[in-house]
Amino acid sequence: MNGRGFVDLDEIPPERIRGFSIIAHVDHGKSTLADRLLELTGAIAKRDPAATGTDKKEQEQVLDNLAVEKNRGITVKAQTVSLLWKRRGEVYLLNLIDTPGHVDFHYEVARSLAASQNALLLVDATQGVQAQTVANYTLAFDMGLDILPVINKIDLPSAQPEAVADQIDAALVVPFASHEFPHVSAKTGEGVAALLDLIVDRMAPPPEASVAARDAPLRMLLFDSWYNAYKGVICLMAVKTGRVRVGDTVVAHATQHVYTVTEVGILAPAMTPAATLSAGQVGYLCLNMKKKSESVVGDTFYHRARPQPPVQTVTPVKPLVHAGVFPMDPVELPALTDAIESLTVHDPAISVAKETSGTLGQGFRLGFCGNLHMDVFRERLEMEHQMETLITHPTVAYRLLKNDGTVVVTNNPARWPDEAEIASHYAAFEEPFVVATLLSPVTYVGALLSLVGDNRGEHLDTTYLDDHRVMIKARLPLANVLTRFHSDVKARSSGYASFEYTEAGYRRSDLVKVRVLLNGEPVDALSSIHHRSEANAVARAWVQRLKGVIKRQLIDVAIQGQVAGKTVARETVKQVVKDVTQWIYGGDRTRKDKLLAKVKRGKSRMRLFANKIELDPETFRSLISQP
Ligand SMILES: Nc1nc2c(ncn2[C@@H]2O[C@H](COP(=O)(O)OP(=O)(O)OP(=O)(O)O)[C@@H](O)[C@H]2O)c(=O)[nH]1
Numbered sequence: 001m002n003g004r005g006f007v008d009l010d011e012i013p014p015e016r017i018r019g020f021s022i023i024a025h026v027d028h029g030k031s032t033l034a035d036r037l038l039e040l041t042g043a044i045a046k047r048d049p050a051a052t053g054t055d056k057k058e059q060e061q062v063l064d065n066l067a068v069e070k071n072r073g074i075t076v077k078a079q080t081v082s083l084l085w086k087r088r089g090e091v092y093l094l095n096l097i098d099t100p101g102h103v104d105f106h107y108e109v110a111r112s113l114a115a116s117q118n119a120l121l122l123v124d125a126t127q128g129v130q131a132q133t134v135a136n137y138t139l140a141f142d143m144g145l146d147i148l149p150v151i152n153k154i155d156l157p158s159a160q161p162e163a164v165a166d167q168i169d170a171a172l173v174v175p176f177a178s179h180e181f182p183h184v185s186a187k188t189g190e191g192v193a194a195l196l197d198l199i200v201d202r203m204a205p206p207p208e209a210s211v212a213a214r215d216a217p218l219r220m221l222l223f224d225s226w227y228n229a230y231k232g233v234i235c236l237m238a239v240k241t242g243r244v245r246v247g248d249t250v251v252a253h254a255t256q257h258v259y260t261v262t263e264v265g266i267l268a269p270a271m272t273p274a275a276t277l278s279a280g281q282v283g284y285l286c287l288n289m290k291k292k293s294e295s296v297v298g299d300t301f302y303h304r305a306r307p308q309p310p311v312q313t314v315t316p317v318k319p320l321v322h323a324g325v326f327p328m329d330p331v332e333l334p335a336l337t338d339a340i341e342s343l344t345v346h347d348p349a350i351s352v353a354k355e356t357s358g359t360l361g362q363g364f365r366l367g368f369c370g371n372l373h374m375d376v377f378r379e380r381l382e383m384e385h386q387m388e389t390l391i392t393h394p395t396v397a398y399r400l401l402k403n404d405g406t407v408v409v410t411n412n413p414a415r416w417p418d419e420a421e422i423a424s425h426y427a428a429f430e431e432p433f434v435v436a437t438l439l440s441p442v443t444y445v446g447a448l449l450s451l452v453g454d455n456r457g458e459h460l461d462t463t464y465l466d467d468h469r470v471m472i473k474a475r476l477p478l479a480n481v482l483t484r485f486h487s488d489v490k491a492r493s494s495g496y497a498s499f500e501y502t503e504a505g506y507r508r509s510d511l512v513k514v515r516v517l518l519n520g521e522p523v524d525a526l527s528s529i530h531h532r533s534e535a536n537a538v539a540r541a542w543v544q545r546l547k548g549v550i551k552r553q554l555i556d557v558a559i560q561g562q563v564a565g566k567t568v569a570r571e572t573v574k575q576v577v578k579d580v581t582q583w584i585y586g587g588d589r590t591r592k593d594k595l596l597a598k599v600k601r602g603k604s605r606m607r608l609f610a611n612k613i614e615l616d617p618e619t620f621r622s623l624i625s626q627p
Pocket residue numbers: 024025026027028029030031032033054055056059073074075076099100101102152153154155156184185186187188
């Protein structure tokens with residue numbers, strides 16, 4: 001850093017740059033390791049590890065900034081930081097990206113990996129290789145990164161670093177021998193300085209980082225952005241070739257917008273201005289960009305005078321699960337619209353479309369990468385925007401063939417065509433499938449394979465990692481994976497098995513619509529699509545659940561569960577005769593009117609559910625949001 005508080009990055013030659021992401025199974029210690037790396041390199045002040053408890057909420061991590069991350073103790077957004085490390089008297093620039101572990105945030109991991117050349121694959125020495133270890137490894141491997149496995153938590157008495165190294169060797173292909181895997185404790189800091197030295201010695205600098213590349217025309221990859229109240233949209237860029245400085249005029253390839261650069265710098269972890277950013281470096285740019293929608297993740301920026309081809313094609317994320325999101329109170333629709341706009345700009349993996357429901361009114365149909373992604377979104381709506389919402393239970397997108405020969409993709413059961421419109425032969429429907437990876441102690445193999453069978457799954461492969469651990473691959477319908485599968489995997493393996501999945505395309509299926517009717521009227525928010533073999537049970541369960549929550553009303557309530565238009569379950573909630581004025585004696589008209597007005601106000605807070613049947617909003621919310 002020079003006297004003006006600027007970092008002179010040009011003093012660091014290209015061969016002294018290392019870019020790496022930290023990837024791992026959830027809770028294997030990525031954010032804790034990132035904290036130790038930040039401390040050791042002097043980016044943040046050292047904290048006493050003994051002072052941090054075992055409760056995740058007690059140990060707020062420097063790079064976990066969002067309220068929801070601190071609340072849940074998980075990383076949701078990838079975070080970038082540039083560090084300086086001295087090795088043999090020379091300063092190296094390390095670009096580190098801390099990534100989320102959960103599969104639902106794969107999109108975040110993938111876009112981070114696009115800006116790195118190397119990955120540290122962290123594995124917990126007490127838990128060994130888990131499903132997300134394999135999934136994140138596969139993602140990094142397929143993107144051509146060099147992967148260094150690092151064995152963490154060696155301070156724990158139950159740590160078995162050698163056995164875990166052997167498991168890694170058996171399950172994954174890495175350019176290091178198992179005896180070379182560094183052993184660290186991200187908690188105590190043991191082995192972390194040696195890890196930094198190893199990163200410098202064994203990892204390659206960015207391929208585009210050479211003196212020649214610095215003189216080539218500018219090409220920068222935008223891989224993250226966020227909104228700053230004072231500076232507008234801030235863009236995080238990986239500079240592939242050339243250099244950029246304040247005052248330059250740059251163009252965004254995807255949008256063709258032209259900008260003047262007002263600030264460049266690195267995140268260290270605070271925004272630290274620099275004179276230039278050049279090939280191989282990762283840093284932020286302020287461009288006076290007013291709208292977040294202008295910053296397209298994956299876009300390429302270049303100098304206006306020297307147009308360049310894009311670094312990569314921008315591929316929109318394909319959401320896997322879809323749900324309707326409605327304001328609890330219809331007057332809050334504009335506020336919900338603003339909140340969704342601001343959150344989706346921060347998280348481009350969410351797709352948004354307007355939706356109108358007969359039951360719930362105006363709202364949105366949003367697409368997410370999984371149930372946790374959706375849950376985190378709901379929590380962010382509440383925590384960051386104080387929005388209470390009704391979110392319908394998630395569904396996948398099905399394909400169906402209509403009588404007129406058209407193929408319809410629908411992610412909304414309310415829009416499912418009538419039976420008469422659907423082609424009547426066996427190839428009429430398709431549903432999305434996934435390939436699941438289950439990592440488990442050998443003891444639970446039988447239980448897990450029967451769980452796969454119970455969920456219409458197909459066992460594909462079994463690999464023994466050692467005498468105790470096994471990796472099972474199976475093909476399963478995504479719809480089943482999204483409901484109880486995860487908790488069932490945990491239940492059938494006493495919590496020891498972990499599970500992960502990747503998309504595996506569409507396959508033929510036999511699908512039907514399950515509808516719930518109240519007094520003969522269908523409730524669109526409660527309809528769902530299921531495999532025919534599971535539909536009757538679902539319809540019966542709905543009828544029983546509704547019978548349990550609908551209080552007796554002034555009329556009889558008939559509850560019907562239908563499968564493909566045929567009633568398969570029916571119950572009636574008998575009417576109650578209730579006259580609110582019965583307790584008011586005599587002719588005190590004022591008291592009587594006041595009470596009636598109060599009852600009316602109370603009722604208006606209730607949602608008119610269907611055909612005069614009322615439920616209080618909380619009951620309604622729990623009903624529609626749970627499958
Ligand atoms: N004993 C011990 N605990 C550790 C070590 N590293 C991390 N932990 C603990 O493990 C838990 C998970 O650590 P995190 O750093 O949040 O894990 P993560 O991989 O970032 O988790 P996600 O961001 O949710 O994917 C925390 O309670 C840490 O304190 C270690 O080396 N030793």
